Amino acid sequence: MSDPILTFDEAMEKYDPVLGFEVHVELNTKTKMFSSAPNVFGDEPNTNVNEVDLGMPGVLPVLNKTAVESSIKIGLALNCKIAEYCRFARKNYFYPDTPKNFQTSQYDEPIAYDGYLDIELSDGTVFRVEIERAHMEEDAGKLTHMGGSAGRIQGADYSLVDYNRAGVPLVEIVTKPIQGAGSRAPELAKAYVAAVREIVKNLGVSDARMERGNVRCDANVSLRPHGRERFGIRSETKNVNSLRAVEHAVRYEIQRHAAVLDSGEPVVQETRHWHEDTRTTTSGRAKSDADDYRYFPEPDLVPVVASREWVEELRATLPEPPAERRKRLQADWGYSDLEFRDVVNAGVMDEIEETIAAGATASVARKWWMGEIVGRAKNADVDPGQLGVAPATIVELNKLVEDGKINNKMATEVLDGVLAGEGTPAEIVEKRGLAVVSDDGPLLEAIDAALAAQPDVANKIRGGKVQAIGAIVGGVMKATRGQADAGRVRELILEKLGVEA
Amino acid sequence: MTEYNTTGTSASELIRNSAAQLAEKLAAREVSAVEVTQAHLDRIAAVDGGDRGVHAFLHVNTEEALAVAAEVDNIRAAGGAAAEELHALAGVPIAVKDLIVTVGQPTTAGSKILEGWHSPYDATVVKKLRAAKMPILGKTNLDEFAMGSSTEHSAFGPTRNPWDLDRIPGGSGGGSAAAVAAFEAPLALGTDTGGSIRQPGAVTGTVGVKPTYGGVSRYGAIAMASSLDQIGPVSRTVLDSALLHQVIGGHDPFDSTSLPDPLADLVAAACIGNIEGMKIGIVKELHGEGYQAGVENRFNESLELLKQAGAEIVEVSCPNFKYALGAYYLIMPSEASSNLAKFDGVRYGLRVLPEDAPMTIERVMGATRAAGFGDEVKRRIILGTYALSAGYYDAYYGSAQKVRTLIQRDFEAAFAKADVLVSPTAPTTAFKLGEKLDDPLAMYLNDVATIPANMAGVPGLSLPGGLADEDGLPVGIQLLAPAREDARLYRVGAVLESLLEAKWGGPILASAPSLTELVTTPGGSR
Known part of the structure; x- marks a missing residue:
């Protein structure tokens, strides 16, 4: 049974959305947060575990220093303050994916706090999202519920648990309540998560692949009538794990909350599950202040002391922030604001940078990525970067055109061949017999035929009306089935008719 | 040096040797490690089982212990560098509290919930015992998950006090203390969260040490209270505890709370033999009211001896x-x-x-x-x-x-006035089995003198201070030192031990009853 919703516009007319995000970032350290077991995705279940990850009797955690460094880097990149001294805490709850039945996390002493992130929206405005905290914790194992329940624990016959993920280092980034986004809330949601993903990827501290759960987002949404200070009751939509889903989930929750409020009912404070197939959420666990995790400081770990020297050392290693990088690249490439925003929104900035590095000009790189590849990626429903076009391929393709070996129309055909895995552009030109006809012999024959077929036009050209040449060129191209180099054809016609270009 | 009429090498005499004496005899090849280990296994077989047995052990590790002993003997026989490099305690057997995980033997923590469980890994201290080639005789009984002061809370039945089989051996490490007191093992490992090494030591007439928090790795000790737990030695002499402490102590990268400091030479400290000019503090709050008269008497006697040895006795107050x-x-x-x-x-x-x-x-x-x-x-x-x-x-x-x-501050203030503090270890001698089982508060009060050390992370040592006048049972004297100053405990402990032995005409345990008769009567079904 699906919940009633208002249209987005109706919802916006009546209510003001307040957002909040908890983004979990899995760090790509070699080993886990508190054990020496490998931190590797995709291996056979329960192979990357040792006695610590399994919560065997007697084990103790030892903190991964690289994970702390990565966490500090994330904090710095989010403009946070870094705590000089902070501790871990135990979050106690019984659940079979948590081997010790408590999660080692940070509670009231996060390593990073009080930061912000400036988010650029598609209309070019900048929205500042304030960061409450970024804290370190360990991931849980992965449960797979089997039989009769469509993957949910309720009604499952049995459940399988894989502890490979248990103990993988996480940084949880928590925003302050985000107010004032209005109807841009869904867009902001997507842009915020994209920005966080971009930052952690840029820092090199996470593989940042959302489809693997490296970056996971819990989205909090509440509505309040326009003009009211006090926040409404929020829902928390868990594990919204793609950028598009974040946007859709926030939009849906706004519409759903609006309908609930309109009906006069109170919004229930609860977790919601996101369903990609129906693009709706359903009610999960009721979440209330009665949840009692009995936090207390983790006695098996010593406090983390981040000396100012260490923090500054780490700050010095930070790469250029993505926003500054964008400014620099736009200037370097000479793109207009609109052109550049399109590139960013299409998600091909990195690819264009690589293509330029491989030898293309900025305008050529943009022409190929924006003109050809983005559209194909959309049809294939993948990110442009994942389509499988290497920057070197584009450089090669473009050179073939510039050298007159193929024309633009053929080039798009060659690109299709590359995507179909037929080989390099040169190989495809060869295999598909796409080479531009450059031997003048066959061209001259075709030109003679075309001139003979249109004597009036030939006379006009002889008389100086060079613009009329298009009709003859067209005839030649038709006769050669498009394989002639139009420029060369034009030269030969003028030569033949004894006209100066 | 403590002696138990141990000039001979027959099995019954062998087991009365201290670890230091066994180490000497093994090094001199007067006895073999197999003989020593077998003698203790025989003793376990003789006194530990049956209705009236001591029941110090939950598991006896016969095969592996003998194999390790044989390996030591082979290395010694072959001579050369390998023999030279053998640890001083190589071939000296030891018992391990069943809260500490061991590969190849079950670890139960005294609980049904772990019955039959075998650890896939060794505790760090067990690795160190193996590296020193000390045969592990088996796993000793304890209150379930080390929660208790009498070993009656073991899911596998209580341990009996070798001094009186109807009395408790203390807890939670009653098994380790009783095993050592009953000459079933010269050494044992215990764990001390609120007194679980020291209080059993007191009521069984043995020595027990809770090292400075972080001085010995906790990796592989099943945690009760992480910020209080500490593994430590159990023995019959102060020197033996120092020897064992030296084996198990030191930094462990698997325990974040383990101290980075290099271990002090504790054995050397136990051999100083002089405490002249040391200031020894009596904690006003840790004796007097609530302490058995016989315990008070032995405590005062020890103070007198310390004074005679040239120590200055000062009174300190720890109001918190x-x-x-x-x-x-x-x-x-x-x-x-x-x-x-x-x-x-x-x-x-x-x-x-x-x-x-x-x-x-x-x-x-x-x-x-x-x-x-x-x-x-x-x-x-x-x-x-x-x-x-x-x-x-x-x-x-x-x-x-x-x-x-506040307790830490009390200790700081006290240690500004005194090098070492002294108190009775437990307020009473061993009580009867079942006497306090239904009265948790009375049971908890047993640890009133030992708990402050755990709360502050400071080291404590309990040594036998003689027998109480009213019941003839052992009384423990507790020494406390500042964190990382465990060496002081061994220095003062060894001096006090020798003075007490001179006063009592030998080690206290020499006057313990002969168990081989006791355990077969009156129940007798073995």
């Missing part, structure tokens, strides 16, 4: 010690409630399915824990869960941590 027991019974159960959450039947150990539907994970966990844990464990889990609950945390856990800070 009176809150230690209360604060301990908030912090310990709080940490325990979380540490014991992992025993849920999901990954290892006992799994009990509920008798009726629905078969949910919560109900399986609940049924497993209901069946697997004993009453004292449940009591502490409930106490701790309550103390950590939202709305109560500040009043209970938070306040208790403040008390802890």
